[in-house]
Amino acid sequence: MELLICKHVRIIGRYGKLNDKDMIERYIYEVIKRVPQEGTNTRKKKSGNTNQTSEIREEIRLELASLIEDMCDAEDCSVEEALEKLGAPYEFAKRYRGDNCYLIGPEYYDNYLWVLKIALVGIGISSLISAIVQGIVGFGNYIDFFIDFFTELLVTFTSGICSIMTIVTIIFAVLERQKVKVSIKPEGKWTVNDLTKNIPAVKPWSPLALPPVPDKRAIIKRGDSVVSIIFITVFMALLLFAPQLFGYFSYDGQRLQSIACVFNLTEWSTIAPVFCLFLFIGLTDEIIRLVTGYYCKPVMYSNIICNILQIAGAVILFKFMPLWNTEFATQLLNNTGIREFSSGDILRFWGSNVFDNILLAGICAISFIETGITIYKTLKYT
Amino acid sequence: MEKDLLEGLLSELRRGTLVLCVLSQLREARYGYSLIQSLEGKGVSIDANTLYPLLRRLEQQGLLCSEWNTEEAKPRKYYKRTVYGDNIFAELVKQWNCLSASMSELLGGMEN
Numbered sequence: 001m002e003l004l005i006c007k008h009v010r011i012i013g014r015y016g017k018l019n020d021k022d023m024i025e026r027y028i029y030e031v032i033k034r035v036p037q038e039g040t041n042t043r044k045k046k047s048g049n050t051n052q053t054s055e056i057r058e059e060i061r062l063e064l065a066s067l068i069e070d071m072c073d074a075e076d077c078s079v080e081e082a083l084e085k086l087g088a089p090y091e092f093a094k095r096y097r098g099d100n101c102y103l104i105g106p107e108y109y110d111n112y113l114w115v116l117k118i119a120l121v122g123i124g125i126s127s128l129i130s131a132i133v134q135g136i137v138g139f140g141n142y143i144d145f146f147i148d149f150f151t152e153l154l155v156t157f158t159s160g161i162c163s164i165m166t167i168v169t170i171i172f173a174v175l176e177r178q179k180v181k182v183s184i185k186p187e188g189k190w191t192v193n194d195l196t197k198n199i200p201a202v203k204p205w206s207p208l209a210l211p212p213v214p215d216k217r218a219i220i221k222r223g224d225s226v227v228s229i230i231f232i233t234v235f236m237a238l239l240l241f242a243p244q245l246f247g248y249f250s251y252d253g254q255r256l257q258s259i260a261c262v263f264n265l266t267e268w269s270t271i272a273p274v275f276c277l278f279l280f281i282g283l284t285d286e287i288i289r290l291v292t293g294y295y296c297k298p299v300m301y302s303n304i305i306c307n308i309l310q311i312a313g314a315v316i317l318f319k320f321m322p323l324w325n326t327e328f329a330t331q332l333l334n335n336t337g338i339r340e341f342s343s344g345d346i347l348r349f350w351g352s353n354v355f356d357n358i359l360l361a362g363i364c365a366i367s368f369i370e371t372g373i374t375i376y377k378t379l380k381y382t
Numbered sequence: 383m384e385k386d387l388l389e390g391l392l393s394e395l396r397r398g399t400l401v402l403c404v405l406s407q408l409r410e411a412r413y414g415y416s417l418i419q420s421l422e423g424k425g426v427s428i429d430a431n432t433l434y435p436l437l438r439r440l441e442q443q444g445l446l447c448s449e450w451n452t453e454e455a456k457p458r459k460y461y462k463r464t465v466y467g468d469n470i471f472a473e474l475v476k477q478w479n480c481l482s483a484s485m486s487e488l489l490g491g492m493e494n
Binding site: 059060062063064065066067069070071074085086087091092095096 | 413414415416419429430431432434435436438450456457458459
């Protein structure tokens with residue numbers, strides 16, 4: 001299509017000489033590149049009744065082209081003036097995109113801030129634990145203790161805050177995109193726009209339209225979720241920043257010494273991200289429970305999926321990754337004076353398949369019980 | 383500062399009436415720019431960068447339907463109210479009249 005008869009070929013733009021046609025094409029391109037590409041529309045030609053599926057962008061391109069031409073003709077203005085009147089292309093495109101231009105919208109914002117605060121408490125606790133232990137392990141005198149303590153606190157807390165803010169933000173951004181219903185509340189506030197949805201044109205609010213209050217037995221206690229979120233956050237932060245704390249320490253009367261770590265620290269840079277990924281899945285599940293507030297289908301599906309993924313994660317970690325320090329049991333025996341572990345001691349099976357299988361069985365049992373309770377309460381009380 | 387505040391409030395006030403303004407003009411099919419002119423002729427100013435996305439949204443919501451006319455020199459997209467749009471429009475007009483009467487009642491004698 002011929003966009004416009006080129007009346008003015010004189011403007012020197014930032015990227016070289018521009019004629020009117022170039023200017024229009026550039027303007028339209030700048031608009032439509034910011035408009036979501038997906039979606040189709042039906043274009044009918046008056047002359048025929050041919051239905052054609054065309055991209056939204058192509059339709060907008062044609063509409064804008066004729067609009068600019070119309071403006072120039074009717075208002076007897078130059079292309080440049082018409083485009084200035086239309087405003088910046090990114091502003092134009094923003095209106096096409098509607099109001100979904102935020103990462104976390106008002107519906108989720110309060111819960112987002114709330115979870116962030118809880119997670120920050122978790123990071124604070126883990127940083128403090130890590131710093132205290134670090135200070136004690138390297139204890140020589142009080143000056144060294146305080147230097148170690150504050151250095152560790154600063155490093156762990158700063159990196160922890162960055163990590164947890166990213167993780168929580170990603171989770172809520174996904175919830176926002178997927179529009180997971182997150183709170184117990186009646187239908188949203190009525191607006192004129194509601195008239196245009198696929199509901200009767202006039203639907204006066206009535207108390208009868210109020211959704212039922214969830215059964216008390218279906219309510220998920222916020223305290224439970226908060227404890228779980230803090231626990232997972234602390235655990236995740238310690239795994240990332242102080243895995244050496246998971247081990248055996250001895251005090252020789254003067255200083256605390258790290259004797260043996262349960263984890264394989266030489267491979268930790270590979271293991272830690274995988275470990276944290278599965279904790280992240282657990283964290284997502286807890287956040288969904290917390291913000292939803294009661295047992296319902298989304299909570300049930302989330303719990304089933306997350307627990308399946310976590311069991312799969314446990315299998316990967318225990319069976320396919322060098323998670324454990326295989327020398328831990330030996331190092332423990334050598335440094336504690338114990339000759340051998342008693343027959344019922346789980347450490348007797350350290351490094352063997354039996355040990356991994358016992359842990360896996362425990363994780364599976366906990367997951368099954370949790371999922372079973374969730375399914376039961378969801379189906380029975382909602 | 384006061385001017386900005388006033389402009390913001392006026393813009394908010396006008397924004398709420400735009401859907402009704404646009405629907406009122408689309409009993410017969412019109413293309414975007416002719417709609418701008420028609421509204422301006424009746425004292426309602428609307429920017430193209432507001433109107434075109436609004437037309438698309440109303441079409442997606444089923445209030446308007448559109449047809450491309452490619453018979454003339456320029457291909458143009460003509461918008462028109464659907465039957466559903468007619469119903470909604472009638473309801474909006476009814477609400478507007480109620481609102482207008484209430485506002486007149488509220489503001490009567492408050493010119494100063």
